[in-house]
Amino acid sequence: MDFISITNKEHVDTLPRDWDVLLVTPIVNPNTPNFISKNDNKGKYRWIDAFHPAMGIRFIAENYEGVRILEYPTMDKFENELKKGVDVVGISFLTIQMYDVEHMIDLIRKYDVKEIWGGGWGIETPGAKELFDRTFTGHGEQAVFPLLKDRWQGHKHPKLLGDAHMVKLSAKLGYLSSIRGCKYKCEYCPSPAMVPEMLSTPISEIKKLLDYYLEKKVSAIIIYDETFLQDKQYSERIVEMLNERGLLWFCLTSSTELKGQVSKLRDKGFLGCLMGIESLRDKTLLHHKRGGRLTSLNMDVIKEMKDNNCYLIGTYIFCHELDTEKSMREDIEKLASMDIPAVMPTILTPYPGTPPFERYADRIIDWDWTHWDDGHLVWRHNSITPEVGKQVLSDCYDQCNSLSYNMKFVFKEAIHNVIPFKIKRKFFGKKPAVHTNPSISNSFFTNLKEEDIYTNSISDEQKYLKDLANRMNSNKT
CATH class of the missing domain: 3.40.50.280 (Cobalamin-binding domain)
Structure with a gap:
């Protein structure tokens, strides 16, 4: 590319x-x-x-x-x-x-x-x-x-502050992007197509950023990685830094990274996450190259999140190739029975640059770009019309999301997780440790040369731009 x-x-x-x-x-x-x-x-x-x-x-x-x-x-x-x-x-x-x-x-x-x-x-x-x-x-x-x-x-890393609102409650948030890019290559996701390389932020820069957010008294940190925890050793360092500062945090991640870890993360300030469920059929998940994150694993983690009172936003895709109106309505009933705090339903959209766009090129029926928003069926499905897809999306919203349930869940999480965490950090916390690790330093940014920009890999910090520069030069010819 x-x-x-x-x-x-x-x-x-x-x-x-x-x-x-x-x-x-x-x-x-x-x-x-x-x-x-x-x-x-x-x-x-x-x-x-x-x-x-x-x-x-x-x-x-x-x-x-x-x-x-x-x-x-x-x-x-x-x-x-x-x-x-x-x-x-x-x-x-x-x-x-x-x-x-x-x-x-x-x-x-x-x-x-x-x-x-x-x-x-x-x-x-x-x-x-x-x-x-x-x-x-x-x-x-x-x-x-x-x-x-x-x-x-x-x-x-830019200092990013923003507000979140839930009914009449509001909170100041700080945003962190530790790794941009994702090791998983789900075909429907634009990220691996547009940014195939993983790019990490130096630990020293993250430390300064978290200190800034602590000074600004943010309510929580939103970790904006496509898949936080995808690099275990690196992410554990970040979780520990958050814990040392008494900072609560929410992230985007996957069931593979969370399996068996929720209670440990909860004790270190983990509030919850946005996680892709996407389908309840393994054949569909395998078709989209989900990397082993299949239905049984997703169900285990959903239960683990609920047992630990951690908030979950589950994304779900309708109108897969094998879906029918009947199967999608069965999916809605199953999703509603799982007591997921928030379900974010979408419709499979073959975005330009992704493999599905090439695969469905001759089946696209809606070239109005304002409809390419995960909310419209823009390709010709074998058994589902755009009108049915839209109605299924609306019905999922209605049946799988409840303001009253959310408020009860948030209150329960505050009682069981947030308040104990804050008390523990206030009376038994330790000062942030000073970490030094040459393998994840940013010392090479000093006296930067074209062959020395920064990493697309956590363990190798100096190899990437030289290759990039070579590609730039070849593009000119």
Whole structure:
């Protein structure tokens, strides 16, 4: 996969230092089903709302001088920024935002902007790359390094604070991304297709970030990894640092990583997680290359989470190839019987760049990009119509989610887990330890050279960019 694609060959190979770079992430449709905010057509369950930082552009801006961001601006705010003058505008977007991106580019062309960049999971959408002067894939800091290498400021993690609301309760959250990328290669997920390499944050940087969040008195840390705990030794270090600081935490992870570990993690501040269930049929899970995370393992972990009073958001995909309306309604009944605090149902969507997109290319019946949101059946299913798929999604929302059950669960978790953890840390806690581990250091960032950027592997910190630079040079020829 190419990391940089240049549409206009006249554009410079290295960006002048005085060029102002503005990176933008468009507003996300709040009704998109795959976001933690619980939304439905009736507004019946609009009781969970959480901030979602634009991680890609945040990391780039944090690590390069002269790069600014606009996170989810209105079109008016975006145009006001263009009026002030900017040399480069980069847009990181999803497929669902394709029409918004076209509108943004029309606005950009009205002003004296020298280059327009494109990236994010939406960049493989048909017709997207032709809109930009340069396009980027992979981890943002690595992808832009050949252009901005003289602006590099070291491998830093952005300080990300946001609010979460549940009914009338609110909390201040701190966000951490320890490893970006995922060792699992589930075919329906855009992540392995767009960012196939795993990229870790140095432990020393995580320590500074957690100290900052502790100083800001955050209620909890949201660990934004696609699969937290996927590297056991590295993740254990992070869990211990969280525990030492008395920080509660919530993560995205999988049943493989949690099996047999929930009670231990609970005692170290684990509140709960978002975990993919995706199907109750092993044949379907194997078809999508789920890496051994099959139904029995998922069920064991769901029970383990419940037994330990840890909150679970379970994602579930409907309209698989072997699904029927009858089988999906049976799935809803089973899911409702499991007492999962929150179920996030979606519809299988063959996103551009993923294997299903190629496999279903001649079966796509809906090319309206606003429907590519995990909430519409955009391909021709053998037995399910788009209308039935939409109704099943709505019925799952209604039958598997309850405000009263959630409030009872949150109260129970507070009594059994949160309050005891806080008391234990207050009266029996120890000061954070000072860790030193040369294998996960960031000393190589000093006197950075092009062959020395940072790791895509936790155990090997200096090999990646040299290969990246070679690929960049081969792309030019």
